[in-house]
Amino acid sequence: MSTPICIFDTTLRDGTQGEGISLTAEDKVKIALKLDALGVHYIEGGNPGSNSKDIEFFRRVRELKLQAKLTAFGSTRRKNSSCEQDINLKHLTESGARAATLVGKTWDFHVHTALQTTLEENLAMIHESLAFVKNSGMEALFDAEHFFDGYKANPEYALAALSKAKEAGAAWIVLCDTNGGTLPGEINEIVSRVVKEIDAPIGIHTHNDCELAVANTLAAITAGARHIQGTINGYGERCGNANLCSIIPTLQLKMGYSCVTGEQLGTLTGVARYISEIANVNMPVNQPYVGNAAFAHKGGIHVSAIMKDSKTYEHIEPSLVGNKQRVLVSELAGQSNILSKAQEMGLEVNAEGMKSREVIDRIKDLEHQGYQFEGADASLELLLRDAYGGSEQVFTINSFKITVENNEGRVSSEAIVKVTVAGEQVYTVANGNGPVNALDNALRKALVQFFPGIRDIHLTDYKVRVLDEKDATAAKVRVLIESTNFKDTWSTVGVSSNVIEASWEALVDSIRYALIGMDKDEDISPELLQTNGLVNH
Numbered sequence: 001m002s003t004p005i006c007i008f009d010t011t012l013r014d015g016t017q018g019e020g021i022s023l024t025a026e027d028k029v030k031i032a033l034k035l036d037a038l039g040v041h042y043i044e045g046g047n048p049g050s051n052s053k054d055i056e057f058f059r060r061v062r063e064l065k066l067q068a069k070l071t072a073f074g075s076t077r078r079k080n081s082s083c084e085q086d087i088n089l090k091h092l093t094e095s096g097a098r099a100a101t102l103v104g105k106t107w108d109f110h111v112h113t114a115l116q117t118t119l120e121e122n123l124a125m126i127h128e129s130l131a132f133v134k135n136s137g138m139e140a141l142f143d144a145e146h147f148f149d150g151y152k153a154n155p156e157y158a159l160a161a162l163s164k165a166k167e168a169g170a171a172w173i174v175l176c177d178t179n180g181g182t183l184p185g186e187i188n189e190i191v192s193r194v195v196k197e198i199d200a201p202i203g204i205h206t207h208n209d210c211e212l213a214v215a216n217t218l219a220a221i222t223a224g225a226r227h228i229q230g231t232i233n234g235y236g237e238r239c240g241n242a243n244l245c246s247i248i249p250t251l252q253l254k255m256g257y258s259c260v261t262g263e264q265l266g267t268l269t270g271v272a273r274y275i276s277e278i279a280n281v282n283m284p285v286n287q288p289y290v291g292n293a294a295f296a297h298k299g300g301i302h303v304s305a306i307m308k309d310s311k312t313y314e315h316i317e318p319s320l321v322g323n324k325q326r327v328l329v330s331e332l333a334g335q336s337n338i339l340s341k342a343q344e345m346g347l348e349v350n351a352e353g354m355k356s357r358e359v360i361d362r363i364k365d366l367e368h369q370g371y372q373f374e375g376a377d378a379s380l381e382l383l384l385r386d387a388y389g390g391s392e393q394v395f396t397i398n399s400f401k402i403t404v405e406n407n408e409g410r411v412s413s414e415a416i417v418k419v420t421v422a423g424e425q426v427y428t429v430a431n432g433n434g435p436v437n438a439l440d441n442a443l444r445k446a447l448v449q450f451f452p453g454i455r456d457i458h459l460t461d462y463k464v465r466v467l468d469e470k471d472a473t474a475a476k477v478r479v480l481i482e483s484t485n486f487k488d489t490w491s492t493v494g495v496s497s498n499v500i501e502a503s504w505e506a507l508v509d510s511i512r513y514a515l516i517g518m519d520k521d522e523d524i525s526p527e528l529l530q531t532n533g534l535v536n537h
């Protein structure tokens with residue numbers, strides 16, 4: 001039977017102390033539901049003494065039947081005062097949360113400098129505040145702020161603060177590496193001593209200032225801590241908190257502890273990505289376990305081996321954390337990358353054939369010119385389909401023309417496109433809020449009468465990167481376009497020394513890709529032709 005570890009998520013409290021993260025009460029409710037389904041044991045929802053948004057969150061979340069214990073955060077009472085008069089403690093006890101986490105000082109330097117009070121008064125603040133919260137019917141947890149720095153400066157005082165919390169009935173005493181400067185060896189040594197001296201359940205809360213928050217958390221567990229505070233994706237004050245997306249699978253899959261069920265662990269990647277969307281923070285692609293590149297293989301030697309057995313270059317089976325294996329194709333590819341990619345697309349490819357070598361040489365040559373296929377899966381698929389005979393040229397471009405007009409300060413763009421579809425020449429004109437938008441509109445207008453499904457497609461992202469900045473305007477640019485049909489999303493690439501030409505190339509690839517397998521509808525109604533303003537020649 002593996003030892004259970006209590007997971008305390010503070011994404012909604014310490015996570016929101018991270019720069020650039022701001023969550024509405026509604027966002028917090030959505031995230032709380034995801035965390036609950038993931039199986040964390042405590043959800044710290046915020047600080048009701050801090051702002052009315054958090055008060056609203058606690059009011060709304062009360063109606064949900066969460067399995068996790070909802071926890072409100074606050075600090076010990078103000079110095080030289082009483083708990084009954086303390087407005088923050090009042091908000092905590094009125095929050096409706098089942099538990100309250102109180103942060104209190106354990107470093108003598110902080111007591112003198114930040115609180116500007118005596119060591120005795122701080123101990124009284126800890127004891128009285130935790131007892132007050134407990135007497136109100138809530139479970140009380142103690143976050144021992146700066147515990148490791150405090151212990152190094154004055155171990156007797158730091159331990160005395162923990163004893164006060166224990167005497168007051170704290171359910172968990174959580175040792176905080178608040179400044180994130182402690183090393184794993186020190187954490188192990190200090191936690192081992194605390195576990196021996198303080199007869200109470202011990203937890204750990206670390207910050208990532210030395211990029212050691214995860215390592216420090218694991219060191220504390222090895223030394224006997226049984227409760228972990230952390231956040232999804234490691235969001236948090238300054239450099240962030242301990243990342244639960246790394247800690248939970250490491251404890252569970254590698255160290256034999258039990259945090260959540262195997263099924264819940266399988267939702268981890270989805271939860272991490274969902275929360276990053278709500279927080280509006282891009283996830284680093286190389287984020288361990290849950291990042292897009294966590295199981296992405298690029299080097300030809302790696303891909304050749306994983307096709308034989310994925311364990312050759314994967315430390316765990318990606319599906320255990322809800323992630324999946326990806327194979328990238330780039331100038332570092334070998335034949336195996338191409339074969340694997342082509343198989344993924346359902347193309348028939350001969351492993352020994354010369355064709356794969358030719359395709360790799362072509363990809364390497366294009367990457368040398370500035371193309372990048374890792375971020376442009378749809379362009380890569382077209383290239384492979386063209387090479388292996390899996391694509392049909394459904395339309396050909398005869399010409400396009402753009403005019404950009406500045407009329408008394410109002411700039412407008414117009415595009416004219418001539419294409420041939422099914423032997424028929426089509427000529428369309430369209431406006432747009434910029435030249436690329438005008439081209440996109442004109443091309444789609446030309447094709448919609450043949451492929452009505454094209455109306456559902458739109459561009460969601462457009463990125464331009466200058467490839468050789470020292471050549472100034474003569475430099476090549478790479479354009480990456482992301483498109484969607486509300487069901488799928490795909491990316492295409494174009495490269496040229498002319499930004500319009502590069503955009504056009506990516507645009508045409510996007511439409512060609514969208515048309516794969518799309519029904520051609522010859523019987524489109526005259527009304528649709530009219531509403532789209534089509535002019536046929």
Ligand SMILES: CC(=O)SCCNC(=O)CCNC(=O)[C@H](O)C(C)(C)COP(=O)(O)OP(=O)(O)OC[C@H]1O[C@@H](n2cnc3c(N)ncnc32)[C@H](O)[C@@H]1OP(=O)(O)O
Nearest residue numbers: 047049050051075076077078079103104105114115145178
């Ligand atoms: C390590 C951590 O992450 S702790 C959590 C940090 N999180 C936050 O600060 C976010 C939420 N905070 C807030 O909204 C506000 O700071 C509030 C509402 C809590 C307090 O606001 P204000 O009353 O305006 O005080 P302000 O933020 O300027 O200063 C903090 C005060 O709390 C005191 N304080 C700090 N820690 C403690 C503590 N553990 N116990 C009691 N008082 C404390 C400080 O000494 C300071 O008091 P002072 O005003 O007498 O100097």
Ligand SMILES: CC(=O)C(=O)O
Nearest residue numbers: 103143145146176178
């Ligand atoms: C409590 C807390 O967030 C800290 O000490 O870092």
